[in-house]
Amino acid sequence: MASPFRSVSRIALAAAAALGMALTAAPATAQSLIRDTEIEEILKKDSEPILRAAGINPDSVEILLIGSKELNAFAGPRVMGFNTGLILEADDPNELQGVIAHEVGHLAAGHSARRGEMSSAGMKPFLLTMGLGVLAAIAGSPEAAAGLAGSASYFGTLGALGFSREQEGRADQAGAMLLDKAELSGRGLAEFFDNFRYQEVFDEARRYAYFRSHPISSDRIESLRRKVQGQPHYDKKDSPEALAEHAIMKAKLDGFLNPGVAITKYDEKATDYPSRYARAIAYYQLKEPDRAIRLIDKLLEEQPENPYLWELKGQILFEFGRTAEAEAPQRRSVELKPDAPLLRVNLGQTLIALDDKAKINEGVLELKKALTQEEDNAVAWRILAEAYDRLGEDGLARLATAEYNYNIGDKRQARVFAMRAREMLNRGTPEWRRATDIVLVAEPTRDDLRELAREGSVGSTRR
Numbered sequence: 001m002a003s004p005f006r007s008v009s010r011i012a013l014a015a016a017a018a019l020g021m022a023l024t025a026a027p028a029t030a031q032s033l034i035r036d037t038e039i040e041e042i043l044k045k046d047s048e049p050i051l052r053a054a055g056i057n058p059d060s061v062e063i064l065l066i067g068s069k070e071l072n073a074f075a076g077p078r079v080m081g082f083n084t085g086l087i088l089e090a091d092d093p094n095e096l097q098g099v100i101a102h103e104v105g106h107l108a109a110g111h112s113a114r115r116g117e118m119s120s121a122g123m124k125p126f127l128l129t130m131g132l133g134v135l136a137a138i139a140g141s142p143e144a145a146a147g148l149a150g151s152a153s154y155f156g157t158l159g160a161l162g163f164s165r166e167q168e169g170r171a172d173q174a175g176a177m178l179l180d181k182a183e184l185s186g187r188g189l190a191e192f193f194d195n196f197r198y199q200e201v202f203d204e205a206r207r208y209a210y211f212r213s214h215p216i217s218s219d220r221i222e223s224l225r226r227k228v229q230g231q232p233h234y235d236k237k238d239s240p241e242a243l244a245e246h247a248i249m250k251a252k253l254d255g256f257l258n259p260g261v262a263i264t265k266y267d268e269k270a271t272d273y274p275s276r277y278a279r280a281i282a283y284y285q286l287k288e289p290d291r292a293i294r295l296i297d298k299l300l301e302e303q304p305e306n307p308y309l310w311e312l313k314g315q316i317l318f319e320f321g322r323t324a325e326a327e328a329p330q331r332r333s334v335e336l337k338p339d340a341p342l343l344r345v346n347l348g349q350t351l352i353a354l355d356d357k358a359k360i361n362e363g364v365l366e367l368k369k370a371l372t373q374e375e376d377n378a379v380a381w382r383i384l385a386e387a388y389d390r391l392g393e394d395g396l397a398r399l400a401t402a403e404y405n406y407n408i409g410d411k412r413q414a415r416v417f418a419m420r421a422r423e424m425l426n427r428g429t430p431e432w433r434r435a436t437d438i439v440l441v442a443e444p445t446r447d448d449l450r451e452l453a454r455e456g457s458v459g460s461t462r463r
Contacts, residue, residue, distance in 0.1 A: 033083070034065045037340045038308045039063035039252060042245045046093055047080055047100050049182035067257070075103035084253050090192065093242040097179065098189030106167070156249030172224045176231065185236040186228025193221050222224050247274040255281025273299070281312070289320045307336035311343055318350055326350045334366075345380045352387045360387050378407035395424030401430055404436050415442040419451075427455075 037392035040063045048058040056077060064081035066072070072083040080100070090096040172189070179186045228234055238246075251274035254262040266275035266282075280295035296313045303309060314330035317323070330347040337343055344366045351363030367384045371377060385400035398421035406414035418438035425432040439448055 021235065032067045034067045035342055036065060036252070037311075037337070037342050039065055039249050043080075043082055043087075044046060045245070046097050046242075049184060050097060050101050050104055050178050051080075053178045053181040054108050056104070073099050073103050075100070075106065075107060088250055088253055088257075090188075090246075091247075092188065093238045093246045094185055094188030095185055095192045096188070096246070098175070098186065098192050101175035101178045101182075101184075101186075101189055103175075104173050104178060105171035105176075108174040108178065169220050169223065172220065173227060176224065176227045179220065179228070180231045180233060183233050183236070185233050186231050187234055190225040190228050193224065226258045244273075248277060251275065251278035252281060254278050256285060259283075259285035273303075284312075284316050289316050292316055305336055306335045307340070307343065310336065311346065314346060314350070318346070318353075323353050325352055327354070339373070341373040341377065341380075344370040345377065345383070345439060348380070348387075349383050352383060352390070355390070357391070360390055363387055364391075376407045378404050381407060394429060395421050398424065399435050401434060406438055411442040415439050415444060418442065419448060 015285035043063045043065070044058065047061070047063070051058045051061060060078060061190070062079045064079060066081055066083045068083045069085040070083050071086045071089055072081075073086050074081045080103070082096075086099065088093050088094065091098070092410060172193075175189055176186045179189060190391050251262075251266065254265060255278040262278045262282040263286070266278040268279070270276065276295055276299060280292045280299070283289075283292035283295065293313060293316060296309055296316075296454055300306070300309050300313070310329045310333035314326045314328075314333060317326035317329065323461075327347075327350050330343070332349050333343045334340075348363040348366035348370065351359045351366065354360075364384065366378050366386070370380050371384075374380070381400050385397045387392075388397035388400055398417045402414045402417035402421055405411075405417060415438065418435040421435040425435060436452065439452065444452075
C-alpha cells in the first residue's frame, strides 16, 4: 500500500504560496491525489473557456484530481482541484463548469482563504501511483499496488476554504459573468447549488465540507438564478461531445471507486460505451482480469485508436503478472498519445520489469522522455533508479533516488543520496552538477558545505 509522506513537496509549497495558504503536515485520511490522463484532459477542457474568460492562461494551471467522496473543489492562479465526489454529483458538464466558474469567481473577486482555517486544515502529500489503479492499493491490495506507477510530488488534499456568505454571493456573480463571457450557460451554476439547498438546514457537522466552507442560503440561490436566467446563453446546451466525455469520466470513476456498485449500476445488457467501460474497470478492480480484458477487447474492436483502452489493457495485464503481454498494448497507447508522460511511465516500467538488458535500456529512454514533460514525477524517478541499478550504473541510480526523495519532499534522504551520487559520478558532468544542486537546495549540513567548499563547488561557508 502506498504510504503518506509528512513533508510537503516543493510543488505543493509553490502552488500554496501562489494561493496565499498556510500549510501543515497531516496524517493520512481517505483522501489522496489520483493521476489519470483521460480524466485530467476532460477536466482541463471543461475549465479552459472559464480560465480564459478570467484572463488566466489554461496551460499555466495544473489540474488535480482528488480521491474523496466529499464534495469539494478549489481554484488558484496555478492550480485547480476537483474531488471525485464532486464530479460524480455533477449531473452534466454545465453543472461542473458552474462550480469551476464559482471557484474562479473567488479569484476574480480577490477573495483569499481564511488563514486560521487553512493553518489547521493542512495538506496531505502522498506517494502516488499511475492512474486510478492507486485505488486498489488504498483498498488494501498490495499485490496490485506493487505493479503500479505514477506521479508523486503533488498535493494531497487542500483544507477547507472559508468564505463568508457575502463573499459567496460575490463569487456567484463573478462566476456568472465569467460563464457569460465564455459563452456558456449559467444554468448549471444555479442548479448545482439548488440541488443541495437542503444543506442549509443541516447542522455544521452534517454538512458536506464544501458547504461548510461555502455557505448557501435560499436567498443567495434565488438571486443567482435571477442573474443567470437573464443572460443570453442561459438556454445553451452542452454539446454531445461534452456530454459523452462527462459520462465516460463518471463511468471510469465509478468503476474504480465503487466497483461493486458499478456492476449493478451499469447494466450488463447495456450497449453504450460508458456502461461497458465502467464494467470492464469494475471487473478489473474485483480481481476478474479475464472478464475485464474480454470486455476491453470488444471495445477495442470498435475503437482501435483509443489510447486509454490500450492503457487499461496493459495496466491490467501488468498488474496480474502478465508482463510480457502488457508490453504491446502499452506501446500502442504511447504510439496513439505520445504527448502523455504517464503512459510512457507505464511502458517504461513494463520494459524494465522484463529483465532484458536491451528492454531495460529502452525503458530508461521512455522514462527520460516522460521526465522531460514531468520532471517532478517521483515514481518515474524511482523506477529509473531501479533500472540504473540493474544496469550497474550505481552513480546514476543514486542520483535518480535523490531526485525521487527530493520530489516526495524528503530533503534529508535526497541530500544523502545526492552526496553518494557525487562520489560515483565523473566530476563536471551534467549529472554530477545536478547532484550538487540537490545537495545545495536540500538543507545541507555544515559538513556537506565544507566538503563542497573544499572542492570549489560552493563559495566560503564562513558566516
